[in-house]
Amino acid sequence: MLTGQKPPGESWPANRPPEEEAREQRLRAGDREAGFEIRDDFEPFDQRNDMFCRVQWDQSVMSDAVADFYAQQKDPKPRKADGFRQRDFALRNASWVVARTYSERGQSEGKREGFQDPIDPYHPPAAEKLPVDDAAQITNEVKRVARFLGADLVGIAEYDERWVYTQKFSIIAKEARPNELPAGLKTVIVVGHAMDYGLINTFPSATGSAAVGKGYSAEAANLAMLAQYIRNLGYEAVANMNDTALAIPFAVKAGLGEYGRHQMVISKEFGPRVRFSKVFTDMPLAVDRPQPFGVSEFCDICDRCADACPPRALPFGPPSFEVANRSGLAGVKKWTSDAEKCFDYWTRIKTDCSICMRVCPYNKDFSKPAMRALRWLMGSRFRRLALWLDIRLGFGKRKLPADWWQEAGVTER
Template identity: 45%
Template sequence: MFFKKTIREASNQYLDRLFDIKSSFQRFNQKYDIFNRAMWDDKVNPKKFFISYDIANYAPKKAKGFDHWDYAFRNASWHMTDVVGEYNLESEGKVEGFTDYYSLHTQGPPMKAELKTPEETTARVKQAAKMFGAGSVGICELDQRWIYSQHFNRKIEDAQPLDIPEDYKYAIVLIIPMDYNLSKTFPAALSGAATGLGYGVGLLAANTMAQFITNLGYNAIASLNDSALSIPMAIEAGLGEYGRHGLLITPEFGPNIRIAKIFTDMPLIPDQPVEFGVRKFCEICNHCAQKCPVKAIPMGQAQEEPPNISSLSGIKKWTTNAEKCFKFWVGMNTDCAICIRVCPYNKDYSKWWNRLGIMLANSPLRKFMLWLDDRLGFGQRKAPTEWWNKN
């Protein structure tokens, strides 16, 4: 797209500059991820949050978007991700896709496939990823800073070493779009289905891609939220920019996405980061920070220090307070993504006028775009019943 600027700088150096990464920076230990802290840290009490995802134990409420139909639908959207991901939970403490990478692959052939030119090999890999469910795909060199220093094991309730082989030099990063109409109903149990389905498609796309590469005689590991921080990798892979709400904003689907990735030793051509005006727009916007019910998203400039142990330190960025955010999720018994819903980049970009809007956001007319966005009522919540009645 012509409104995107490609950054002609080594991707890792670009992130150094973008986030002012200090020498004190340390890789993130997944033990401190808020969902894992809920397992061992008394300060983070999940109450019945996780149980509500169990089909036999959710507690429907009278509120619209939280009734029996809504929870049944949301939990069904998570079903395959849970069944596959928790296959080794009882025996090994693994939640594949969240605390551990996937271990589903069938061994490949002893012979490696003959590779095409680097350009054609890379193009074929991207073509396959789109066929397998990715909305967009990019490649980055594996930057060790984003790999977790340790990952969390739910059986021993503690961190363990992570074993991604050093010769896995690349990551194929997949953007999985979530349903736009469902995301307009956040927060509700109903809209949690957008999240669940996003992970379900991510599970399919990442594992199928990893098996494809394995079948070609190379090595590959499929991953969702486990093993490494997806957002900086997606930025390095040229898939989007970082927003005030701490999420990736893509030019094709805004922030309404999930991210999956595949680590591999297959030689590929990395992409370059891109910019399309997000940082400047976030500086004048603040919608997510204003509309967050628990004020977990910072206003003003990027912070030098994280609000608590659940975020990276030694890096200057807008950081959401994960403790406040998760507490709100627990109170609702479902995930919230009001910050995605109200973001002016959350649009249906199959419409030309919305593509025009993203261009205005990247121009001196960005204040006008923000005003227009408000006037036209974008970001307002749709009633969950409207979604059910639509069809």
């Protein structure tokens, strides 16, 4: 997405020490490796412009439908349609409980952990700092711990303030707030949590949305533990999800996937069916490198997500600097969705929509050898054949939520 040659505004001042100069060179080299292309006028993102914040302050996108959408997160109005019945909303709303417990606990201070604010530390860093003499060894241990605690993917990226929000927004106090972070942050532990294949295939439905809620709940819980592990070794750890900074550039740089047309990271292991969150730390961990596997080239020839998007919120054509409105990240050459159209559709169906994730040819169960063979084909020069096959074989079609429930009849013991 980015390759600007000039320091992007205030975040990288012109006169700075040589180690900062070297750091910039390193980050720029990483940009090229990751395929990032940044324009000189790029400015980091202001969380105030995030769609979920805008509906709290921007008259142009506020509506009764938005208020009703949020109200149904707790008190749904089930309908007769499969996927939108009582059991479906019951499951969706239940799956969010842990994430909501975290996000609501600091309400009295105007905080919303995991969404507008980092997850509060459970306990401060240990007084004794574990000496890091073998960064590779410690990094492997940190990754081991992340996986043990529940992460499906983990990688390390260098800390990079370009992706940090210029300010955050309190949707409780309805005001912008400074995005304060501890000094000396060096690295980012990026973790991925996969979402249920069977459920994602039922999108749009409240049932499918339970995969998202469970993903958020798992992220909140596992991130809280992982960050505490880092603190227990004597280091700073800022556990952040949707708050504090963009996740995508860090996930790509940490080698966890490539950026796709649908504005999601496509991982090798789970395709787009994965949520990313991150722990910022001053621990000098060994960083990973981008691991492209042909996704950009495939997205270039594939429009399945853009085609399937009911409100036409996804772009056709090559990556560009175009943004539809203030919710798009300006100054970066990439595929950018129209977040207004996207969220408006959510408020109409009363649940989030991930049709783009469902129809993505990378949304497959890669534990199966045949699916891995297809993935290889998609990353090869036979990508057009792969796309043709994907459609012919019927991938991406919506599965019935009732069928997901039906599997309940199978006794697994």
